[in-house]
Amino acid sequence: MAEESPWKIPLYKIYTDDEDLNLITKIVKRGTNWAIGPEIEELERKISEYVGCEYCITLNSGTSALHATLIAYGIGKGDEVIVPSFSFIATANAVGLVNATPIFADIEEDTYGLDPKSISSRITQDTKAIIPMDYGGLPCKISDIKQVSDSCNLVLIEDSAEALGSSINGKKVGSTADSSIFSFCGNKVLTTGEGGAVVTNDKKIFEKIKLIRSHGRVDVGAYFDNTKESQYVSLGYNWRMSSITASLGISQLSKLDKIISKRQENAKYLSDRLSKISQVRTPTMPPGYNHIFQMYTIQLDSKKTRDDLKNHLEKKRIFSKVYFNPIHLTTYYKQLNQNKPYSLPVTEKISDQVLTLPLYPNMTHEEKTYLVDSIHEFFNC
Numbered sequence: 001m002a003e004e005s006p007w008k009i010p011l012y013k014i015y016t017d018d019e020d021l022n023l024i025t026k027i028v029k030r031g032t033n034w035a036i037g038p039e040i041e042e043l044e045r046k047i048s049e050y051v052g053c054e055y056c057i058t059l060n061s062g063t064s065a066l067h068a069t070l071i072a073y074g075i076g077k078g079d080e081v082i083v084p085s086f087s088f089i090a091t092a093n094a095v096g097l098v099n100a101t102p103i104f105a106d107i108e109e110d111t112y113g114l115d116p117k118s119i120s121s122r123i124t125q126d127t128k129a130i131i132p133m134d135y136g137g138l139p140c141k142i143s144d145i146k147q148v149s150d151s152c153n154l155v156l157i158e159d160s161a162e163a164l165g166s167s168i169n170g171k172k173v174g175s176t177a178d179s180s181i182f183s184f185c186g187n188k189v190l191t192t193g194e195g196g197a198v199v200t201n202d203k204k205i206f207e208k209i210k211l212i213r214s215h216g217r218v219d220v221g222a223y224f225d226n227t228k229e230s231q232y233v234s235l236g237y238n239w240r241m242s243s244i245t246a247s248l249g250i251s252q253l254s255k256l257d258k259i260i261s262k263r264q265e266n267a268k269y270l271s272d273r274l275s276k277i278s279q280v281r282t283p284t285m286p287p288g289y290n291h292i293f294q295m296y297t298i299q300l301d302s303k304k305t306r307d308d309l310k311n312h313l314e315k316k317r318i319f320s321k322v323y324f325n326p327i328h329l330t331t332y333y334k335q336l337n338q339n340k341p342y343s344l345p346v347t348e349k350i351s352d353q354v355l356t357l358p359l360y361p362n363m364t365h366e367e368k369t370y371l372v373d374s375i376h377e378f379f380n381c
């Protein structure tokens with residue numbers, strides 16, 4: 001028997017149907033090629049078509065996708081990479097993992113993405129790349145950021161882990177930067193449990209990531225499907241996605257636009273009712289921006305209001321969470337930068353005030369009204 005959840009309303013629930021099950025069952029039953037099966041390339045082809053990029057390569061996580069991309073661009077010791085502190089820690093860790101230095105820049109308040117002016121102020125002769133991030137499914141100001149990277153000859157890698165399907169004026173996130181990454185981990189709009197991908201129009205980068213993903217190996221045909229010798233031409237990891245995972249990706253991708261519309265409808269319901277509360281800023285987006293609401297995050301008028309509301313919701317058995325506390329204030333990065341502590345005023349203010357509320361495609365009317373009524377109850381309105 002399923003264990004009862006401590007939450008009346010969890011932070012997220014995955015949208016799944018029989019198609020997911022049928023595809024997985026087909027692969028399990030075939031009894032072979034659970035790894036390196038045809039589903040990998042099929043998913044890659046479908047993602048590149050969906051995003052509007054030449055190449056896609058799947059990996060076992062968004063973190064390995066970032067890590068592999070940095071290796072592929074030759075970023076390493078002595079290099080600086082500009083990243084947001086208002087992000088999941090993997091954005092900065094990937095830079096450290098290739099022995100380069102993450103340099104934190106501040107964000108702007110329209111999209112919570114990297115502020116192009118703050119990026120410019122951080123550029124030195126050691127800067128090699130910029131990694132902007134699309135917060136919770138809302139695109140960052142990627143065109144302005146691209147102008148900065150182009151003018152200084154820097155590599156632009158978009159951390160679109162949370163934003164597959166979002167767009168600006170119809171142009172999909174992931175199709176503007178030199179390379180972009182996605183995550184398919186459990187709470188993403190398209191999830192395969194764990195998983196990730198890189199999209200790019202650069203064939204050389206695509207080929208390099210393929211080697212990094214799989215032991216530096218050049219195969220003649222699928223590794224488990226032929227007797228020919230493989231060539232091992234560089235160092236590499238095993239960062240491959242499994243065929244079962246890829247099949248889940250294929251069936252989730254086929255309903256991604258439906259999943260996004262349901263999220264957007266629910267977000268609209270929440271915003272219509274919550275925007276009446278003066279202490280709450282509901283998610284906003286610049287004109288032409290398509291927000292897929294991987295997260296539904298409100299901003300409160302102070303840290304105290306935010307913390308009190310979070311506690312109130314917890315008592316009502318509603319799961320809310322702070323995304324994100326600043327990376328530069330974590331124990332590891334504080335220690336790393338102890339001689340030169342960062343001051344990122346917008347990041348620190350926003351991190352103190354944001355609260356991510358439950359949102360998922362099949363949220364019932366009762367769940368939505370219970371959530372909104374509980375917030376109204378907190379504000380006595």
Ligand SMILES: Cc1ncc(COP(=O)(O)O)c(C=O)c1O
Nearest residue numbers: 061062063088090161183184185
């Ligand atoms: C902004 C951001 N970057 C990177 C990652 C890392 O992705 P993964 O958890 O698939 O390794 C995540 C995911 O959680 C994320 O939200």
